[in-house]
Amino acid sequence: MKKVAVFGNAGGGKSTLSQKLSQITGLPLHVLDKIKFQPGGAEVSQEDYQHTHQQILATNRWIIDGFGSMETLWPRLDEADTLVYVDLPLYVHFWWVTKRLITGYFQPPEGWPQNSPIFKSSLSSYRALWLCHKYLTPKYREYTKQAQSTKNVYHIRSTQQISQFLELIEHQAKLKDIH
Template sequence: MKKVAVFGNAGGGKSTLSKRLSEMTGLPLYVLDKIQYPSGDTEVSEEEYQHIHEKILATDRWIVDGFGCMETLWLRLKEADSLIFVDLPLYVHFWWVTKRLIVGFFKPPEGWPQKSPVLKSSLRSYRVLWLCHKYLTPKYREYIQQVQSSKSVYHIRSTEQIAQFFESIGNKTNFKDRAST
């Protein structure tokens, strides 16, 4: 596990999972929302984002959290040696977006750029939930089926499987040392 793509629908806990995995493995973490929206609501140009994304993929060790854009998504999934697809039931994603909205008024959500407009970003997440579930999630499922023999694939379908994932990673002896070689 040297190049890890963490992806899935909004509100699935990808940022929290990615941060914890980075801490456990020593792999550098790149949060796409922070790259695309460095000051919260101001987006970098598409060319600048793609250039930064390209530089990340050219390195030999990374965890990339998030969607980015369609042009970079499939490149990243192809380049990754490990895929973590957070595919929880839609109601869980919806509830966690709601929880993030409420908590976000008191402290910035995990993985979000500083000064992010919590209400506006949450409303965008609500719009994305159904669209992703209907159109992109089936493509993700198809993709991981196609590549499961050539990549490490972690298809997380329940909140219990998140804990099991970390337990399995934690049980690997000297995982941090092996991840850096």
């Protein structure tokens, strides 16, 4: 596990999972929302975003959290040796976007650029939920199914599996330290 892509629908806990995964593995974490958006929520140019994304892909070790753009999504998944696909039931994604909207006024959401507009960003997440579920989820599922023969694939389908995945990785890291 050297190049890890964490992806899935909005509000699935990808940023929290990625942060914990980075702490366990020591792999550098790159949060695409923080690369694609400046503090305050303004979007960087597509050219700047793609350039930064390509620079990260060219390194030997990374965790990349998030969607980014259609132009960078598939090359990133192809380059990764490990895929962590967070594919929770749609109602869980919806609830966690709502929870993030409410709590975001008191504590900034994990993985969001500083001073992000909570309400506006949450509305974007709500719009993305159905679009991702309808168009990308079937493609993600097919991609991860095909990739199982060449990559480490973790297809997380429940909130319990998030904890189980992190426990497994922590256990593997401890075994590695012993040997």
